[in-house]
Amino acid sequence: MKTAALIVAAGRGTRAGGDTPKQWRKLGQDPSCPRVIDHTIRAFRGSVDVIYIVHHVEDTDLIASLQDVTPVLGGATRSQSVQAGLEAMQHSGVTHVLIHDAARALVPHKTIAAVKSILQTNPACAPALPVTDALWRGDTHVDGTEDRTGLWRAQTPQGFDFNLILQAHRAFSGTAADDVEVARAAGHSVTITMGDERNFKITHAQDFDRAEAALRAAIPPDKDKTQMDIRLGNGYDVHRFGAGDHVWLCGVKVPHTKTLQGHSDADVGMHALTDAIYGALAEGDIGRHFPPSDMQWKGAASHIFLRHAIDLARKKGFNLANCDVTLICEQPKIGPHADAMRAALADIMSVDLDRISVKATTSERLGFTGREEGIASIATATLIKT
Ligand SMILES: Nc1ccn([C@@H]2O[C@H](COP(=O)(O)OP(=O)(O)OP(=O)(O)O)[C@@H](O)[C@H]2O)c(=O)n1
């Protein structure tokens, strides 16, 4: 089975409006945002052996910006564009083809996988969603209703045995909304697989808002091959007690009958959190960035370390989604200071308070923390690249 994606992108996008055909426009306001067609191509990468893009003659310069795709000049109608693509791949050894609208940029991988899987035992398959709304006929007033039973909203990719759809297109004359219609006109049966609401076609101007909102949302368009990069890190630290009258914990000076000893201010909670961020970035730990052998860090305030870690995350394009710090000690009691600690961490990292958790537990008087020889802390941090 050698599978090709045939992405049709030769339309003018008249209903969407704008100066540039919709498939070549960015999804998002930032100049670095990928274009509609970049999203579409990315969805197929790794799922097919080869990608053909059918384009308009006026977009010849734009097509040159795409890598690892085979460009083909399209036709005046969608059907003609599809046939041009099929003709171009006829000696390529392709056995199956997934024909997809460039304008369906957020197609989930599970939809592509389902079509491919059904093609192993069936000659033709396409995703669709059942019609769930009532159907009316009319112009400004309702003149009648239609029975929605058995009606589907057609989507792409529509998958076919390659020779079947090539011959069907060659035999077809007239206009067709899609390739299922062409295959059926040639007498072939087409299996339906369940489509997905995310796989909508960008057709009108407001569909750009919908697509951009879907990309911004925490739930990525697809969960198995995500367009978001999510990293989780953990950190653990321990400092022993010595003589003193306060401890620094998560940026707050807490009165106590002892102090925590260390090369820096020994803020065990902040160190665990800093290491969690470095861990999520696969950037080692505090010791790597601020070696204890380096005297300039002696007695240093730990917010220097935490700020370095969060700045490094931002430089790499990540934001902190949330963090959770647990302090393990019998004394001092953390509860009365927990909110101040959250506020201090939020301030140092410039993130919203509700993304930061600080809590504590005792170790039931067991072990070194139970004997009050020191304080331990564990932390987790989630980083998201958008
Ligand atoms: N001659 C054509 C016409 C359409 N298409 C492609 O077929 C898909 C169908 O979507 P549609 O919304 O109909 O695209 P347009 O024809 O560009 O839109 P409009 O009808 O609003 O001009 C699109 O990816 C479009 O680029 C194509 O490759 N060749």
Ligand SMILES: C[C@](O)(CO)[C@H](O)COP(=O)(O)O
């Ligand atoms: C192929 C298609 O996406 C199936 O829904 C659709 O028919 C093509 O777009 P158009 O708006 O009908 O031109």
